[in-house]
Amino acid sequence: MSKIIEIENLQLTYAPNTSLQRQALQNINLTVESGEFRAIIGPQGSGKSTLLQVMAGLEVGLGKVIVDGLDLRQKKNRRMLWQRVGVIFQQPERQLFEDSLYNDVAYGPKNIGLSSEEIERRVKTALKKVKLGEEYYPLSPFKLSGGQQRRAAIAGILAMEPKILLLDEPTAGLDPKGRQEIMNLFSELCRKQGITMIMVSHDMEEVAHRADKVTVLQKGTVFLEGGPQEIFAQGNQLTEIGLAVPFASELANALRERGKNVSNVTTLADAEREVGKMLRRRNGH
Amino acid sequence: MSFFSNITVGQYYPGNSLVHRLDPRAKLLAMPLIMAGVLLAQGPVGYLAAGLPILFGYAMAKVPLTALWRGMRFLWIFLIISLVLQAVTYPGETLWEWGIITVSREGLSLGLRLIYRLVLLVLAAMLLTMTTTPVNLTGAMEKLLQPLKRLGVPVHELAMMMTIALRFVPTLLEEAEVVMKAQQARGGSLTTGSLEKRLGATIALLVPLLAGSLRRAEELAIAMEARCYRGDNGRTRLKQFQYRYLDFLVLLILFAFTILVGVERWI
Amino acid sequence: MVHNRVILNLQGVSFSYPDTQDKKALDSISLEIVAGEMVALLGPNGSGKSTLARLFNGLLIPTSGHVLVEGQSTQDEEVLWQIRQKVGMVFQNPDNQLVAALVEEELAFGMENLGISPGEMTEKIEQISTQFGIHELLQSPPHRLSGGQKQRVAIASVLAVDPEVLVLDEPTSMLDPGGRQEIMRELTRLKQVGKTIILVTHDMSEALMADRIVILEDGKIVLQGEPKQCFSQEDRLVKMGLEIPPGRRLAQRLKQKGFDIPNDLLCVKEWVEFLCLK
Numbered sequence: 001m002s003k004i005i006e007i008e009n010l011q012l013t014y015a016p017n018t019s020l021q022r023q024a025l026q027n028i029n030l031t032v033e034s035g036e037f038r039a040i041i042g043p044q045g046s047g048k049s050t051l052l053q054v055m056a057g058l059e060v061g062l063g064k065v066i067v068d069g070l071d072l073r074q075k076k077n078r079r080m081l082w083q084r085v086g087v088i089f090q091q092p093e094r095q096l097f098e099d100s101l102y103n104d105v106a107y108g109p110k111n112i113g114l115s116s117e118e119i120e121r122r123v124k125t126a127l128k129k130v131k132l133g134e135e136y137y138p139l140s141p142f143k144l145s146g147g148q149q150r151r152a153a154i155a156g157i158l159a160m161e162p163k164i165l166l167l168d169e170p171t172a173g174l175d176p177k178g179r180q181e182i183m184n185l186f187s188e189l190c191r192k193q194g195i196t197m198i199m200v201s202h203d204m205e206e207v208a209h210r211a212d213k214v215t216v217l218q219k220g221t222v223f224l225e226g227g228p229q230e231i232f233a234q235g236n237q238l239t240e241i242g243l244a245v246p247f248a249s250e251l252a253n254a255l256r257e258r259g260k261n262v263s264n265v266t267t268l269a270d271a272e273r274e275v276g277k278m279l280r281r282r283n284g285h
Numbered sequence: 286m287s288f289f290s291n292i293t294v295g296q297y298y299p300g301n302s303l304v305h306r307l308d309p310r311a312k313l314l315a316m317p318l319i320m321a322g323v324l325l326a327q328g329p330v331g332y333l334a335a336g337l338p339i340l341f342g343y344a345m346a347k348v349p350l351t352a353l354w355r356g357m358r359f360l361w362i363f364l365i366i367s368l369v370l371q372a373v374t375y376p377g378e379t380l381w382e383w384g385i386i387t388v389s390r391e392g393l394s395l396g397l398r399l400i401y402r403l404v405l406l407v408l409a410a411m412l413l414t415m416t417t418t419p420v421n422l423t424g425a426m427e428k429l430l431q432p433l434k435r436l437g438v439p440v441h442e443l444a445m446m447m448t449i450a451l452r453f454v455p456t457l458l459e460e461a462e463v464v465m466k467a468q469q470a471r472g473g474s475l476t477t478g479s480l481e482k483r484l485g486a487t488i489a490l491l492v493p494l495l496a497g498s499l500r501r502a503e504e505l506a507i508a509m510e511a512r513c514y515r516g517d518n519g520r521t522r523l524k525q526f527q528y529r530y531l532d533f534l535v536l537l538i539l540f541a542f543t544i545l546v547g548v549e550r551w552i
Numbered sequence: 553m554v555h556n557r558v559i560l561n562l563q564g565v566s567f568s569y570p571d572t573q574d575k576k577a578l579d580s581i582s583l584e585i586v587a588g589e590m591v592a593l594l595g596p597n598g599s600g601k602s603t604l605a606r607l608f609n610g611l612l613i614p615t616s617g618h619v620l621v622e623g624q625s626t627q628d629e630e631v632l633w634q635i636r637q638k639v640g641m642v643f644q645n646p647d648n649q650l651v652a653a654l655v656e657e658e659l660a661f662g663m664e665n666l667g668i669s670p671g672e673m674t675e676k677i678e679q680i681s682t683q684f685g686i687h688e689l690l691q692s693p694p695h696r697l698s699g700g701q702k703q704r705v706a707i708a709s710v711l712a713v714d715p716e717v718l719v720l721d722e723p724t725s726m727l728d729p730g731g732r733q734e735i736m737r738e739l740t741r742l743k744q745v746g747k748t749i750i751l752v753t754h755d756m757s758e759a760l761m762a763d764r765i766v767i768l769e770d771g772k773i774v775l776q777g778e779p780k781q782c783f784s785q786e787d788r789l790v791k792m793g794l795e796i797p798p799g800r801r802l803a804q805r806l807k808q809k810g811f812d813i814p815n816d817l818l819c820v821k822e823w824v825e826f827l828c829l830k
Contacts (some may be wrong), residue, residue, distance in 0.1 A: 006626060019650040037600065040675060043730060044698055044699075044730055044731075045698075045729055066760060145597075145598075146597070147597065160673070172726070173726055173794060175596060175754050175755065176595045176793055176794065176795040177596070178597075186742055196787050202728045205798065206728075242730050243729070244729050246798075247797075247798035247820065248797060248798070248802075250820045251802075251820050251823055251824070252820075254820050254823075254824045255824060255827060255828070258824060258828050260827070261827070268801055268802055268805065269805075271802055272805045272806060272809070275823075275827065276806060276809060276811065278827055279811050279827075280808070
């Protein structure tokens with residue numbers, strides 16, 4: 001695997017030299033492998049969204065930022081980035097604007113300047129991925145339901161066929177079913193098509209379930225980094241900075257505190273196995 | 286955050302000076318007096334006198350000059366253009382010549398006087414907004430315009446609109462920034478590409494903003510209704526304004542000043 | 553429930569939106585809510601739970617049937633304003649329900665509408681802002697607050713006019729976990745002081761603290777009872793697209809594997825107690 005994102009010693013200050021000056025990011029060092037599913041978690045105001053926007057070339061700080069071989073210190077590289085990196089903002093349905101669903105999804109591909117056949121192919125593929133059928137194509141995106149709007153906006157990004165997808169709380173405000181569908185889609189894009197995923201999320205169950213690696217931000221710096229099992233085993237450190245831990249990890253941590261021999265788990269499937277072992281041992285006695 | 290945080294023209298600057306503590310209604314009433322002084326002034330004494338209350342106000346309000354400068358930044362371009370226009374178009378004694386362009390003494394003097402007056406008016410307005418919270422400003426306006434209600438002017442509704450605008454401008458700016466970045470990430474840039482492409486990008490920004498505002502307006506209306514809002518009907522106000530002697534004194538002094546400035550014009 | 557005074561009484565309430573008259577958003581709902589009770593209204597998207605919430609204080613008027621608030625019908629326009637004062641409502645999006653440019657003015661807004669004297673307002677603002685721990689925010693503009701703070705201000709300003717019932721329509725769905733906790737702590741406190749609360753949510757773990765759960769599907773009440781009672785119907789809830797707390801899901805998984813798991817295991821603490829039993 002090769003590095004697709006490399007950040008060295010990144011600093012970012014908002015509104016420098018004014019009374020509103022605010023240090024958003026400092027001393028960030030981070031690398032992401034190609035095809036990885038990375039989660040970024042952290043309490044409110046820890047700089048997660050800002051970091052994501054730096055990777056998208058939408059915010060510029062001091063320090064080395066290289067995304068897919070492009071050095072983002074150069075303006076012309078930042079301008080080229082949008083063809084390779086897709087960004088899904090919080091409540092992406094806010095960006096819908098065209099008169100029909102089809103045209104909205106086609107907006108990005110049109111900006112790339114693709115042929116009309118290629119645009120059509122991409123729009124149809126993207127809408128198929130988010131399970132919006134042809135009957136929806138001519139509808140105004142504003143007429144769709146909340147969940148459908150979210151999927152429409154996501155299709156608009158997928159149609160650009162990015163190599164990297166940056167997701168800022170992509171499931172916030174959705175009901176459980178809608179959340180599942182969208183997270184399954186992202187997992188699939190990552191595992192089957194090798195798209196690198198970087199997801200800012202508050203949903204620890206999803207983070208535990210999907211991510212290869214987790215970066216924890218706190219006050220604009222990297223607080224912890226590692227695999228989900230490793231990270232969520234640090235229950236106390238996480239709750240101290242105001243973060244939750246998935247149920248399975250919380251249970252495992254609590255059991256370990258009571259002197260039980262339980263390994264680090266993050267998902268319910270793992271918890272089922274571990275608890276099953278415990279119960280079998282108990283019944284065996 | 287970064288893009289729109291530059292908009293700070295005449296923003297409230299917290300303080301506890303005499304100017305800050307004046308009744309906002311008195312400050313609002315002082316505006317036409319100061320303006321009348323500025324517009325009536327003629328001759329050097331009048332010009333200086335018209336500027337004095339404003340200068341005095343700033344000296345007492347202790348507003349930092351950097352904040353003042355930031356507020357005026359965009360104005361200078363406009364002022365310089367109007368000076369140049371006056372200087373070259375007004376006929377009179379030639380002061381300076383360059384090709385077909387001639388600068389007249391009368392034009393230059395008129396231009397300078399115009400700029401002086403404009404700067405004074407802007408400074409006066411900024412002194413008001415920099416020393417009065419927006420909430421107090423709208424409250425005072427509603428109070429002062431009360432008599433117009435009898436003429437059928439929807440004074441309360443206008444004040445409520447201003448309050449809501451105040452409340453939502455930062456929210457909408459934030460939203461504008463998000464939508465702009467989102468479209469930028471789809472290749473829609475407001476600052477690069479052909480005119481047609483930029484126009485398209487503008488639409489891609491404005492339509493979502495408009496749709497968002499309408500949705501917000503609808504939700505807000507329901508929330509207000511749920512909280513028993515029904516216009517001015519039997520409504521009381523938390524903010525009560527209380528005139529003090531000082532307020533009358535300031536208005537009286539300003540009034541006398543304006544008369545004096547005006548007197549110079551007629552004698 | 554110590555007292556049994558019925559505050560809200562819905563009698564065979566149906567409702568359809570004007571543009572979709574053929575489809576009923578709510579279909580003959582009957583429901584009684586007594587003083588001091590906390591009811592969680594659950595259901596998937598489009599089940600009619602938000603519509604129902606808006607019927608409680610006359611924002612929507614039933615197409616048939618009656619909504620009675622302390623005996624007064626929401627159809628009676630004469631008493632509509634009294635009803636809206638008695639039934640306070642907090643909405644989902646904190647950004648779109650705050651009206652004023654300062655927190656202090658926000659707390660006053662409802663009282664101003666009811667014509668309460670300035671002196672009384674000042675006192676009430678002092679009292680309620682202390683209760684909610686937002687005293688130091690009084691002079692802040694809402695856009696400077698976090699999501700959780702905004703929503704707390706929204707709840708505080710609704711409670712400033714002393715409503716009998718507090719209806720909350722998915723108050724946490726747009727908040728991060730920190731904000732969610734803030735709101736749930738606030739609701740726990742209000743429940744303890746005996747406030748009547750109706751919480752609309754699709755999150756089962758939030759519904760757990762309620763005295764009673766009412767589950768809606770396609771505009772009808774399909775299930776109601778104490779939280780733990782309702783969880784025995786897990787399969788049905790999952791099918792409706794409701795989220796089952798992970799503690800219950802784990803129990804379910806282990807039961808399927810043939811383990812004997814008690815029915816009331818929910819939170820980590822209960823699980824640890826169960827697993828560490830001798």
